[in-house]
Amino acid sequence: MRSRVGWTSIRDIITSLGQTVQLTPWLQLITRVMEKFPGSLAEDETYPYLNCISSLISECKKVEISKFLLSCAQAFTINWKKIKLGQRTEDLCGPVWRKIWMSTLRCVSLHHATPEGYKLLKAMVLEDIIRPDRDMWSLFLANISPPTQEAVEFLLCILQKFSLPEQFQPSVLTSANYNELQYPLRSQLIDWILPSGEGFSGSSLANNSYINPESVANVLVLLMIQNQSVLNRSEHCEVSQSITDLEMTYLQSSHDFQCQINFCLQKIP
Numbered sequence: 001m002r003s004r005v006g007w008t009s010i011r012d013i014i015t016s017l018g019q020t021v022q023l024t025p026w027l028q029l030i031t032r033v034m035e036k037f038p039g040s041l042a043e044d045e046t047y048p049y050l051n052c053i054s055s056l057i058s059e060c061k062k063v064e065i066s067k068f069l070l071s072c073a074q075a076f077t078i079n080w081k082k083i084k085l086g087q088r089t090e091d092l093c094g095p096v097w098r099k100i101w102m103s104t105l106r107c108v109s110l111h112h113a114t115p116e117g118y119k120l121l122k123a124m125v126l127e128d129i130i131r132p133d134r135d136m137w138s139l140f141l142a143n144i145s146p147p148t149q150e151a152v153e154f155l156l157c158i159l160q161k162f163s164l165p166e167q168f169q170p171s172v173l174t175s176a177n178y179n180e181l182q183y184p185l186r187s188q189l190i191d192w193i194l195p196s197g198e199g200f201s202g203s204s205l206a207n208n209s210y211i212n213p214e215s216v217a218n219v220l221v222l223l224m225i226q227n228q229s230v231l232n233r234s235e236h237c238e239v240s241q242s243i244t245d246l247e248m249t250y251l252q253s254s255h256d257f258q259c260q261i262n263f264c265l266q267k268i269p
Helices: 002-017 023-036 043-059 063-078 087-109 114-126 134-139 149-161 184-193 213-224 228-232 241-253
Strands: none
Touching (some): 002 043, 043 087, 087 134, 149 213, 184 213
16 A cells, blocks of 8 residues: 555656756656566556656656656566556557657657657567557668667667568658669668768767677578568578688677677677
8 A cells, every 4th residue: 555655656756846957866766676676556546647748748848857768668668568458458548659750750759868768668569558650660760760789779679570562662752763662671771770871971880989899790690581480480590701801800890780790799608
């Protein structure tokens, strides 16, 4: 009973604070409690809390607050299945999750708390809370959202869980070159992660924060193979010395990845 009263009181507080800096410590508290004690949230408080966080995310225009809101929503996402909920509550929360998804897509496309936004999107997909629609692919354009570590990991998650809508092209993609290709979406994604010099606007892996080359490699492999289920089979393969030498030569001459060569070429134990 005491726990339920505590949750209700905190929700009343964050609702009354609005978009002020005083909101931040309360969001941090909620995030930490959800991570450590997700079962302490009563079912009758679940929908009001989720709805409250959703409204705050959609209305917030301050990056320093948005990142804590998105992290708080991520804590709810990751621990959602640990909360005991009836079907009626699940049904009530479904549209709210969709609203959070759309608000987060908007945050990311506006470069508003981007790392936290991509982490939340990835968590919602991994926890099967949301099934992405086609509009999501519009994120992966250099002028919408440049490649970052979090963005690449989100794309990798999507590619591992869902089939590509091969012929889909975002409405904002006006290049006629893609219309002539057999796999326009794959081509778009490869151009996003490895932008070419022609029509290049300055958004590249080198201009962004550190991106793990292994994540980039996994995305490229998924985009280039026909049968993506092949990667679900994990088998030990001996590293070819000739391939390793080729990798070393490429990394020494490339400026696309800011990374340690020795780290990139670690052999599988």
